[in-house]
Amino acid sequence: MNRDGLLVTALRHVETVVVRVESALLLVLMLGIGLFVLAGIVFRLLSISVAWTNEAAQLLLVWLMFVGANLGTYYREHVGVTILPDRLHGRQRATVLYAIQLAFIGFCLYIVWTGILFVRMQINMGGTTFALPIDVPRYLISLILPVSFMAGTLHLIRELLEMDPGTMPRGNSPEAIAQEPKSMVGLS
DSSP states (O other), X not given: OOHHHHHHHHHHHHHXXXXXXXXXXXXXXXXXXXXXXXXXXXXXXXXOOOTHHHHHHHHHHHHHHHHHHHHHHHXXXXXXXXXXXXXXXXXXXXXXXXXXXXXXXXXXXXXXXXXXXXXXXXXXXXXXXXXXXXXXXXXXXXXXXXHHHHHHHHHHHHHHHHOOTTTSOXXXXXXXXXXXXXXXXXXX
């Protein structure tokens, strides 16, 4: 196996672990949101004021959004505008597809960097959540930015290394529409 093949294989192994963690986290986040919303409803029915259930559900929803976006990238279920690549062929199509992928990787790396700066700023400023019964530092909540975009960058780099523009499906062609979705639970 050549060096490039070893790199892709290593990335796949790391990515498999990352996807399993993301899938488990997604499940925990969804259950947590459901429990906090249910608790909020029950407390309201009992005329008990518990404001923290709303904040907890909102914070979990933010994390859910970023983790879900990463899994969407991994499973190639994310939104894409394919008007330009669908009209091109050969080298032009390949150039555009590689440029799009590289631009997306560059954007993710930018968010990783600015996310780290944002977390460092929040560490220096201090501050905790507003309504939760325990003081959760705000930077722990903001860690989702650099962490999720690092995982997203991993997915995109592995995809870039395996990309073959000549065989990539076009827009709404039958090949572009997933015939059978992959299982997110257990990665079977």
